[in-house]
Amino acid sequence: MITRHHLSLVFICTLMLGIMVFPRDLLLLCILVTGSCIGTLLPDVQIKVSTNRIFLMPAWFLTRFSTLICIPVMRRIYHTLNYKIPDRGDKRLTHSIPGILIIALSIAVLSAVPVIVDWIAPVPLFAVVFSLGATLGLVLHLVEDACTRKGIAPLFPFSTIRIAGSIRPCDKADSRIAQYHFHHCSAAMVIIVLHLSGVWPQSASVLLGLFTLSSCLAVMIWLSDVRIETCCLRKENSRTVYPVPKNFTKRIFIPARKDREA
Secondary structure, X not given: OOHXXXXXXXXXXXXXXXHHHOOOOHHHHHHHHHHHHHHOOOOOOOOOOOHHHHHHXXXXXXXXXXXXXXXXXXXXXXXXXXXXXXXXXXXXXXXXXXXXXXXXXXXXXXXXXXXHHOOOOOOOHHHHHHHHHHHHHHHHHHHHHHOEOOOEOOOOOOOOOEEEOOEOOOOOOOOHHHHHHHHHHHHHHHHHHHHHHOOOOHHHHHHHHHHHHHHHHHHHHHHOOOEXXXXXXXXXXXXXXXXXXXXXXXXXXXXXXXXXXX
């Protein structure tokens, strides 16, 4: 999916879960949502900024964290395990389970740096919540991209398994992404109403948030026709193939009769 789809869907998903986890702490809720929105941008290392898309500049700067820090670590680890990745810009590096685990671990380590510098024994709750939010954003990014036609390679480079759906994010005729936003917003509104009314017991609020989030993701995966394939290569029949005339090679390699006589 494109950047704005990732941000909006992850924001809604994190909000419906965060309201139930931190019902009375607005600051922690904001930190969780901020971490998830940042985390969902980090896998898109292929993002480009042009003159007519200058609004993507902050997202591009955030993805440099993955490009300059996380990807070299990934390639080093994979090289040690005899998996050579010649292209450092390979999208599958950051769109896989091992990739997002390395990114999440890098975020957790950097979040603990201020704690180590100040010699504070316990890790502050803010750093923990931010790291958890970033990890949630990374996971949701994979789930959302798995619903697209390009899909993801979840076990790259250890396996050729590919998970893909039927969504084309740039296809305006496909209204399913708009439906996902409607479903997510409706579920978030139900969560907010239950929280404000006090009908749902606080002891089971986290379970309700997890159930609602899982239901929204399950509906999104089901409507996207997600399937599992055993090859990461694109199928040739997905592109239009034009027939080649039988005398095509003769026209190229055999000179015309007039040219031979001359």
